[in-house]
Amino acid sequence: MINLSKLTKEMTAAGIPISGCNVDGVVWAPDGTTEIQEQPDVALIISAHDPTPTPEPLPINTQVDNLTQQVDALQTQNDLLEQTIQDLITGGI
Secondary structure (H helix, E strand, O other): OOOHHHHHHHHHHOOOOOOEEOOOOOEEOOOOOOEOOOOHHHHHHHHHOOOOOOOOOOOHHHHHHHHHHHHHHHHHHHHHHHHHHHHHHHOOO
């Protein structure tokens, strides 16, 4: 099984110009008719191909919200640690 968009990106990233590919692993040269999946560099990319879809990044506002929550949690931990240290210094524990 081939992930068409992902394999196309992998070929492009490797500097291999193609006109397209199909789910069976057939890859066409830029002329649109010559099959090139047997070429060593193309075959290597196909053999290493992972068809698992690449996860879409979260929208930026979701990323910011997640980061804000992480910062808030770390600040709370920091506040608790500072209080514990202060208690230890003053003998409050």
